[in-house]
Amino acid sequence: MIEYPAQGDAPRSHLPFSPCTRFGDFIFVSGQASVDSEGAIISDTFEGEVRRSIDNLRRVLESAGSGLRYVLQTRNYVRDPADVAAFNRIYPEYFQPPYPARTTITHCLPEVLKYEIECVAVMPPERR
Amino acid sequence: MIEYPAQGDAPRSHLPFSPCTRFGDFIFVSGQASVDSEGAIISDTFEGEVRRSIDNLRRVLESAGSGLRYVLQTRNYVRDPADVAAFNRIYPEYFQPPYPARTTITHCLPEVLKYEIECVAVMPPERR
Amino acid sequence: MIEYPAQGDAPRSHLPFSPCTRFGDFIFVSGQASVDSEGAIISDTFEGEVRRSIDNLRRVLESAGSGLRYVLQTRNYVRDPADVAAFNRIYPEYFQPPYPARTTITHCLPEVLKYEIECVAVMPPERR
Numbered sequence: 127m128i129e130y131p132a133q134g135d136a137p138r139s140h141l142p143f144s145p146c147t148r149f150g151d152f153i154f155v156s157g158q159a160s161v162d163s164e165g166a167i168i169s170d171t172f173e174g175e176v177r178r179s180i181d182n183l184r185r186v187l188e189s190a191g192s193g194l195r196y197v198l199q200t201r202n203y204v205r206d207p208a209d210v211a212a213f214n215r216i217y218p219e220y221f222q223p224p225y226p227a228r229t230t231i232t233h234c235l236p237e238v239l240k241y242e243i244e245c246v247a248v249m250p251p252e253r254r
Numbered sequence: 255m256i257e258y259p260a261q262g263d264a265p266r267s268h269l270p271f272s273p274c275t276r277f278g279d280f281i282f283v284s285g286q287a288s289v290d291s292e293g294a295i296i297s298d299t300f301e302g303e304v305r306r307s308i309d310n311l312r313r314v315l316e317s318a319g320s321g322l323r324y325v326l327q328t329r330n331y332v333r334d335p336a337d338v339a340a341f342n343r344i345y346p347e348y349f350q351p352p353y354p355a356r357t358t359i360t361h362c363l364p365e366v367l368k369y370e371i372e373c374v375a376v377m378p379p380e381r382r
Numbered sequence: 383m384i385e386y387p388a389q390g391d392a393p394r395s396h397l398p399f400s401p402c403t404r405f406g407d408f409i410f411v412s413g414q415a416s417v418d419s420e421g422a423i424i425s426d427t428f429e430g431e432v433r434r435s436i437d438n439l440r441r442v443l444e445s446a447g448s449g450l451r452y453v454l455q456t457r458n459y460v461r462d463p464a465d466v467a468a469f470n471r472i473y474p475e476y477f478q479p480p481y482p483a484r485t486t487i488t489h490c491l492p493e494v495l496k497y498e499i500e501c502v503a504v505m506p507p508e509r510r
Contacts, residue, residue: 127379128324128326128376130352141342142342142345142346142349142351142353142356143353143354143355143356144352144353144354144355144356145355146355147326147327147354147355149279149280149326149376150279151405151406152326152405154326154327154354154355154374155355156327156355156356156357157356157357157358157359196384198384198403198405198408198410199403199410199412201357203359203490207492207493210492214397214398217398218398221398223398224386224400225398225399225400226399226400226403226410227399227400227401227402227403227410227411227412227500228398228399228400228412228413229412229413229457229498229500230413231362231413231459231490231491231498232490232491232492233361233362233489233490233491234359234360234361234362234487234489234490235359235360235361236335236338236360237335242357242359244355244357246410248384248405251383255507256452256454256504258480269470270470270473270474270477270479270481270484271481271482271483271484272480272481272482272483272484273483274483275454275455275482275483277407277408277454277504278407280454282454282455282482282483282502283483284455284483284484284485285484285485285486285487329485331487359490361489361490362487362488362489362490363487363488363489364463364466364488365463370485370487372483372485
């Protein structure tokens with residue numbers, strides 16, 4: 127059945143969603159933003175928000191027994207299109223070749239966020 | 255192979271999409287909005303549109319033999335960021351803990367819609 | 383494990399993403415836009431951009447051994463809501479009934495793009 131992996135040190139939130147769900151080998155991760163361990167938004171530079179968001183994504187994946195190298199696809203939300211170039215410079219520090227599939231869209235975040243990322247991943251072979 | 259479950263009382267549309275597709279245990283549901291049984295948009299308050307959209311999502315899932323409790327992940331589109339707080343109050347009337355994974359983004363709908371939701375779900379154990 | 387199918391004549395990009403990833407029977411395709419074989423954007427009419435984007439999606443799928451008829455779900459990004467009607471006229475030239483599930487949202491692209499499409503697909507029965 128659907129599993130709701132323990133959060134470990136992934137950000138907790140009072141909002142009505144699980145950090146991720148697992149079904150079989152697949153993991154679906156909620157949109158991760160620049161928030162602290164209680165889910166409170168930390169406003170930062172664009173680079174700071176990207177790094178904190180992807181770190182949070184990594185924490186959620188690792189708390190589920192997976193990790194960034196097991197990501198199939200990321201969806202990225204960059205509020206200001208002028209930040210897309212910086213996004214493309216920072217992103218490869220977290221994801222290595224061969225890269226996951228990726229989609230990046232813009233504008234579609236509230237004023238309080240500069241960036242958000244979600245992903246679909248799989249479990250590592252040894253954890254299946 | 256890919257299945258296209260019968261619609262039951264789910265909204266029908268003349269537009270070129272199926273309400274959902276099924277492959278194995280997985281169900282992929284099209285974006286559901288505040289529309290009537292023929293797919294015509296019903297403009298309403300934000301709350302009214304959210305309730306009608308999630309009811310439509312539920313109908314599509316149930317017509318495929320699944321249901322809201324078998325949802326892995328929802329993606330939510332809230333046109334006006336000022337409505338996100340109301341969204342978080344209404345949403346838990348439809349989804350219970352442990353919640354699906356979730357992403358909520360804003361602005362990215364045409365003027366005629368205040369809200370839209372899509373999801374990935376699975377079949378219940380007894381229907382696999 | 384995760385596979386990164388050879389690109390064939392699909393567009394190559396210097397950006398940090400794979401055109402698609404495969405896990406088991408599932409294929410996750412990156413957002414495809416109106417770009418040439420090197421990934422450079424080709425600005426065109428809305429119709430021209432839709433056709434080039436879906437052609438690129440088809441090339442990525444075919445390079446992975448799949449194709450448009452094996453698509454479970456598409457997500458479509460139309461920058462100008464006024465173009466949605468045209469989108470609904472062009473789209474059925476590429477996808478035939480019974481259609482994939484579909485979500486279409488608006489506004490969420492940078493000025494340099496009028497349209498983008500991503501999808502989840504499966505491998506044909508004979509290639510599993």
